[in-house]
Amino acid sequence: MATSEQTKNQNTEKSDKKQTAGVYVYGIVPADVEPGDATGVADGKVDVVTDGDIAALVSAMSVDRPLGKPEDLRAHANVLDGTSRVAPVLPLRFGAVLTDADAVKEELLSAHADEFAAALEQLEGKAQYVVKGRYVEQAILREILDENEQAAQLRDEIRDKSEDAGRNARMALGELVNNAVAGKREEDTRKTVEALGGLIDSVNRREPTHEEEAVQVAVLADVDRQDQLEEAVGKLAEEWDGRVEIKLLGPMAAYDFVVTQNPAGQG
Amino acid sequence: MTTAGGPSSSSLADVIDTILDKGLVIDAYVRVSLVGIELLTIDARIVVASVDTYLRFAEAANRLAIGSEPKGLSDLVSGGTEKIAKSKTKSAIEEKLGGLLGGQEEPERERVSRKSTRGDR
Secondary structure, three states, X not given: OOOHHHHHHHHHHOOOOOOOEEEEEEEEEEOOXXXXXXXXXXXXXXXXXXXXXXXXXXXXXEOOOOOOOHHHHHHHHHHHHHHHOOOOOEEEOOOOEEOOHHHHHHHHHHHHHHHHHHHHHHHOOEEEEEEEEEEOHHHHHHHHHHHOHHHHHHHHHHHOOOOOOOHHHHHHHHHHHHHHHHHHHHHHHHHHHHHHHXXXXXXXXXXXXXXXXXXXXXXXXXXXXXXXXXXXXXXXXXXOOOOEEEEEEEEEOOHHHOOOOOOOOOX | OOOOOOOEOOOHHHHHHHHOOOOEOOOOOOOOOOOOHHHHXXXXXXXXXXXXXXXXXXXXXXXXXXXXXXXXXXXXXXXXXXXXXXXXXXXXXXXXXXXXXXXXXXXXXXXXXXXXXXXXX
16 A cells, blocks of 8 residues: 555646645446446546556545535435446445545555455445335324323323423323334334345345334345335335335445445345 | 335435445545544434424324324325425434535535436446
8 A cells, every 4th residue: 555655745746736636436346337427526527547457436626625515415326326227336435535546546446456356246236225114103103092002191191281281291102102113113124124035135224314214224136126126115115005105215336235344244 | 205116216315324424434544634524424313312302202192183083094194294394304404414514505405306417337
């Protein structure tokens, strides 16, 4: 691995490059992937830096530009997810910027060439999909109040009281409901994973990001079998109609299944 | 949103859930530092259980129509509340994004389009 000292020297020797120029890196792909006309982060044109059998998807950007606006996040995801339809891709975490193309080639690609190549091979033909479901509030509350007598009693108790007078009962009811939702989430997540069964290689049960979340799992599956995945999720949507709004996202890069130590983690 | 007609397009919230804290990380010393990214990673997580959550659930239960309506007939009403809940979540996240990293600019509203800006073929 070249030292950062060397890189800086190389950088300053190139008089056509400003000090503030950087190279945004999206992810790692096989060397035969060609960039399309995708627009990247900060309106940069997406390009590849190749080293042997592997390449990095990159675009030029200025490092004094703040990064992290919604369009930056979307651009990062769009470049990677578009690629994931046609080729294996190892996504880098949002916000990776190196000094120049040489740094990408030497410090990123050659330094980890074997790991990257092995991980890309494991991902061949596969992409990540995310199944996300949100409870329909009225339906799930009704279900909980029907099933839980204590919750129903507390609901009756707060019915005629002001918010302040009934505060303790409100807290107790809210906690009961929250715990009941968590229990249902666990059960519905289990059902979802079971329903996807033989279609998926790995699954990552994500932590909930919303209090009424019913399920959020990332799965690794064959791109060729996407229609079967859609069918399986469609069946769940039918079964839970009016109770859970469920959606399938993807194909996308295998964000949930690459880790720095052990790329393409097997679950 | 059901899956009829294939996968849904990702909302900004979906993108955030996926890309902010996942993916390969380059060695810290190799990377040109970008102020704020790490902070954002932490702050974008949503606390799932809190007093606010409890009170909100209680109020929602309180607002449920008295007596038991037959199940399955409340679809129209519940569809509406679901939309409101979703947009609240999104704007909360976007405010954080704007505040932390986007500078003074107004956080951009979500757009549904994903069309032809997709990546490489």
